[in-house]
Amino acid sequence: MSTTEPRDGAVAETPDRYGAFPRLTPEQLESLAAHGERRRTAEGEVLYREGRPIREFLAILSGSVEIIHDQGGPDERTVAVHGPGRFLGELGLLEGQAAFDTAVMRQAGEILAVPVERQRALVGRDPVLGDLILRAYLGRRYLLIGLGAGFRILGSCYSPDTLRLREFAARNRLPHRWVDLEKDKEAEALLRRFAIRTEETPVVLWQGDRVLRNPSNAELARLIGLPAPTSSSDGGRCDVLVVGAGPAGLAASVYGASDGLTTVTVDAVATGGQAATSSRIENYLGFPSGISGGELIERAVLQAHKFGARLMVPAEVSGLIPQDHEYAVTFTDGSRVRAGAVVLTSGVLYRRLEVPGLDRLEGTSVYYAATVHEASLCQADPVAVVGGGNSAGQAALFLANHAPRVHLLVRGGDLNADMSRYLVDQVEQHPKIEVLLHTEVRGAGGRERLESLTVEDNASGEHRELRAAALFVFIGARPRTDWLRGVLALDEKGFVLTGADAQAVADADQLAALGRDPMLLETTLPGVFAAGDVRSGSVKRVASATGEGAMAIRLVHEHRERRGNLAAADSEGHRPIADGPVSSR
Numbered sequence: 001m002s003t004t005e006p007r008d009g010a011v012a013e014t015p016d017r018y019g020a021f022p023r024l025t026p027e028q029l030e031s032l033a034a035h036g037e038r039r040r041t042a043e044g045e046v047l048y049r050e051g052r053p054i055r056e057f058l059a060i061l062s063g064s065v066e067i068i069h070d071q072g073g074p075d076e077r078t079v080a081v082h083g084p085g086r087f088l089g090e091l092g093l094l095e096g097q098a099a100f101d102t103a104v105m106r107q108a109g110e111i112l113a114v115p116v117e118r119q120r121a122l123v124g125r126d127p128v129l130g131d132l133i134l135r136a137y138l139g140r141r142y143l144l145i146g147l148g149a150g151f152r153i154l155g156s157c158y159s160p161d162t163l164r165l166r167e168f169a170a171r172n173r174l175p176h177r178w179v180d181l182e183k184d185k186e187a188e189a190l191l192r193r194f195a196i197r198t199e200e201t202p203v204v205l206w207q208g209d210r211v212l213r214n215p216s217n218a219e220l221a222r223l224i225g226l227p228a229p230t231s232s233s234d235g236g237r238c239d240v241l242v243v244g245a246g247p248a249g250l251a252a253s254v255y256g257a258s259d260g261l262t263t264v265t266v267d268a269v270a271t272g273g274q275a276a277t278s279s280r281i282e283n284y285l286g287f288p289s290g291i292s293g294g295e296l297i298e299r300a301v302l303q304a305h306k307f308g309a310r311l312m313v314p315a316e317v318s319g320l321i322p323q324d325h326e327y328a329v330t331f332t333d334g335s336r337v338r339a340g341a342v343v344l345t346s347g348v349l350y351r352r353l354e355v356p357g358l359d360r361l362e363g364t365s366v367y368y369a370a371t372v373h374e375a376s377l378c379q380a381d382p383v384a385v386v387g388g389g390n391s392a393g394q395a396a397l398f399l400a401n402h403a404p405r406v407h408l409l410v411r412g413g414d415l416n417a418d419m420s421r422y423l424v425d426q427v428e429q430h431p432k433i434e435v436l437l438h439t440e441v442r443g444a445g446g447r448e449r450l451e452s453l454t455v456e457d458n459a460s461g462e463h464r465e466l467r468a469a470a471l472f473v474f475i476g477a478r479p480r481t482d483w484l485r486g487v488l489a490l491d492e493k494g495f496v497l498t499g500a501d502a503q504a505v506a507d508a509d510q511l512a513a514l515g516r517d518p519m520l521l522e523t524t525l526p527g528v529f530a531a532g533d534v535r536s537g538s539v540k541r542v543a544s545a546t547g548e549g550a551m552a553i554r555l556v557h558e559h560r561e562r563r564g565n566l567a568a569a570d571s572e573g574h575r576p577i578a579d580g581p582v583s584s585r
């Protein structure tokens, strides 16, 4: 985006160099006009304001509109000017977020305004229009992020809370800018202007008047306008509650919502799960040159929104209580939602490395993911990656594009043991990656950030020091099911048992609630399904997670049918004792 100046009194439009500012055809404008209203607008009129929700899709019929960042603030700048046929807004409009810029009429004219809900339905029916708008909105979000638009996080690079907030913003792809208290000249002026004491940092600043002192992720989410779990539709009841918005959860959201079920999907951290932390997914069907995890997930999130699924972040589920053939799902913040069926897609959590002193550095220089966010923090010094699997290999290759040197520390003696051949080849041939086999981390040096690692050659017992400014750990994962212990049947490692496995292992008490054989992805609780990495015996791939997420919704329908039959039998006074096995098993 570039600032555009008027020439000879006329207003020049910002050129559409990246496909982010397309023009609607007269036919498309006409079809939208049937669902909205035309409005005369005066010069200088504000159409929407940064930090406030946008509830309408706006297209320009005549006149021109200026898009301004930080209006009234020290960084005010015009970033685009649009003329007739163009439309306004960006991704946040579809995802229910506040605006990240301000739109002002530069030349009086006429605007077409369509309520977002109606526009969403229209877009769902018209794939060409839908694709045009979605692609433009995605492009605009990337431009906003690149410009450093949105809110500011003012905090020290040594503060774990600063890292937490930055990570939350980055994982949720929220436009923001970080002002480092330690190095940024702007920091001092901001502290003075907002009367903030250093010990109150990190702070989030937006729109001149909004200051959040060391907010929780949930407080930051509410500032942006992300919905809270209790604000779910139907007074807190939905047909399906999906726990976890990784690939499995997003697939369940898309299929659930498109099948007409009221679908609420919650995630403790961000949409995307592990897949969003993958720099390039090479083996997902339909993307021969690979696709970044972030892009794949952004598309899935849009698709889920398009069908009307409600996505809530951050919202961590902490309990599941059977209630009158349905479930009360409780959250760590005390809120609760009632659900007719539940799909568990809470994935896995990466294991921590048990090394003295390492936990102290976890907030600042020890990571369990390698995305653009983490890579941007380690451009100048060597980094180390621990692990011998595909995740470690991918991370090493990705980081080698950013850091001057990457040490890949592998406990075993053969890289081929756990890593795919295509990755082994790339890792071994990369000039910036040094593979250290038979190597284990024994100690970490550095006061506020990691500076060095003590590693041991487990074949010879020899110790050596490695200079490393960051450590990336990929040493396997465990399921995120602690809150499900005693609620439904888990395997010995804590993964959720489903179908025949659940039936084989579960005891009579656990199966009593079900009263029949569990369906393929069904747990020992009727109407509670598990899909993706959290499921015992799952394949741990994006494709299988999305496939299972979709399949879980098919089974939700079967469960609803059975429940309907049971209710009918109940009302006739002859309730069957148990259902037989179903065809999907």
Ligand SMILES: Cc1cc2nc3c(=O)[nH]c(=O)nc-3n(C[C@H](O)[C@H](O)[C@H](O)COP(=O)(O)OP(=O)(O)OC[C@H]3O[C@@H](n4cnc5c(N)ncnc54)[C@H](O)[C@@H]3O)c2cc1C
Residues within 6 Å of the ligand: 243, 244, 245, 246, 247, 248, 249, 266, 267, 268, 269, 270, 271, 272, 273, 274, 275, 276, 277, 278, 279, 280, 281, 282, 283, 284, 315, 316, 317, 318, 345, 346, 347, 348, 370, 390, 391, 394, 395, 480, 531, 532, 533, 534, 540, 541, 542, 543, 545
């Ligand atoms: C770095 C990396 C690279 C990878 N590369 C590839 C690849 O190239 N190809 C491939 O096929 N696979 C790849 N994978 C594996 C793939 O990403 C996973 O198999 C896939 O993401 C699993 O999806 P899921 O939805 O089951 O779980 P996850 O992706 O783990 O998502 C689970 C989500 O649930 C949320 N959650 C957990 N507990 C709760 C709770 N109590 N309340 C609310 N939310 C909760 C989490 O925050 C998380 O967002 C990679 C993984 C990593 C880490």
